[in-house]
Amino acid sequence: MKNNRNRLNLHEILEVRHLTDSTFVIRFEKNDLNFTAGQHVCVGPPNGIHTREYSIYSAVEDPYIEILVKEVENGLITPVLKKLKAGDSVVVEEPVGYFSLNEKEKLNKKYLFIATGTGISPFHCMVKSNPDLKYEIIHGVRTAEEGYERTEYTQKRYTLCSSRDKSGDYAGRLTNYLQEIQIDKDSEVYLCGNCNMIHDAYDILENKGIPNEQIHAEVYF
Ligand SMILES: Cc1cc2nc3c(=O)[nH]c(=O)nc-3n(C[C@H](O)[C@H](O)[C@H](O)COP(=O)(O)OP(=O)(O)OC[C@H]3O[C@@H](n4cnc5c(N)ncnc54)[C@H](O)[C@@H]3O)c2cc1C
Numbered sequence: 090m091k092n093n094r095n096r097l098n099l100h101e102i103l104e105v106r107h108l109t110d111s112t113f114v115i116r117f118e119k120n121d122l123n124f125t126a127g128q129h130v131c132v133g134p135p136n137g138i139h140t141r142e143y144s145i146y147s148a149v150e151d152p153y154i155e156i157l158v159k160e161v162e163n164g165l166i167t168p169v170l171k172k173l174k175a176g177d178s179v180v181v182e183e184p185v186g187y188f189s190l191n192e193k194e195k196l197n198k199k200y201l202f203i204a205t206g207t208g209i210s211p212f213h214c215m216v217k218s219n220p221d222l223k224y225e226i227i228h229g230v231r232t233a234e235e236g237y238e239r240t241e242y243t244q245k246r247y248t249l250c251s252s253r254d255k256s257g258d259y260a261g262r263l264t265n266y267l268q269e270i271q272i273d274k275d276s277e278v279y280l281c282g283n284c285n286m287i288h289d290a291y292d293i294l295e296n297k298g299i300p301n302e303q304i305h306a307e308v309y310f
Pocket residue numbers: 129141142143144145156157158159160161163164165166167168206207208210307308309310
């Protein structure tokens with residue numbers, strides 16, 4: 090049975106944590122998968138042919154893999170993933186992607202991580218995999234409940250910008266906050282989430298004099 094499951098890339102779900110009505114963490118068996126912080130896996134329901142990309146949320150050394158998923162209304166895959174429980178399985182393909190830190194330089198650099206929504210996921214993995222990383226996170230959400238597991242980050246390094254309520258650290262859009270702050274020109278800046286935010290943030294960073302080669306982006310949709 091175990092061999093059949095492995096051939097089909099089936100990984101048993103160990104736990105599901107529902108963080109809001111629409112967003113959840115699926116923890117599944119790691120089996121023999123290895124990855125670099127920032128990479129993603131394609132995951133799908135056990136009985137279907139379709140998968141979708143998900144950044145790995147858990148740390149590199151964790152004995153399991155976690156992904157952070159937001160259910161998209163009328164989406165093909167996320168409503169099915171949301172119904173899965175511990176003991177069910179998911180199809181998981183090999184981790185891939187280049188949205189990673191430079192292994193040789195990572196402990197000498199300052200990082201600015203900018204995310205919308207579940208775009209926080211690769212940064213959670215990077216921070217948890219590298220406890221000595223010098224980082225700041227700016228997380229843009231609609232309401233503060235989307236500050237997913239924010240206590241996992243050093244609090245002074247994490248700023249939640251909530252555009253539709255005032256209970257974040259900054260009441261307003263992430264891009265407004267970005268306009269208002271000073272950014273160290275030596276920072277390596279990583280952007281992850283929806284393409285509108287990434288385009289707008291890119292322009293703001295360019296205007297602030299951050300060199301292009303220090304800006305890295307992962308577009309979700
Ligand atoms: C490299 C990469 C990494 C990704 N990592 C994550 C991740 O860690 N967590 C995560 O939740 N998603 C992530 N995504 C998005 C994910 O792959 C799916 O697109 C998403 O889960 C929707 O799948 P679906 O089958 O339910 O919807 P589909 O039927 O594929 O699409 C429905 C529509 O929803 C749009 N859409 C996709 N995501 C969202 C969203 N979050 N909010 C609003 N509209 C959306 C799509 O553009 C499409 O128009 C990632 C995408 C990429 C390319």
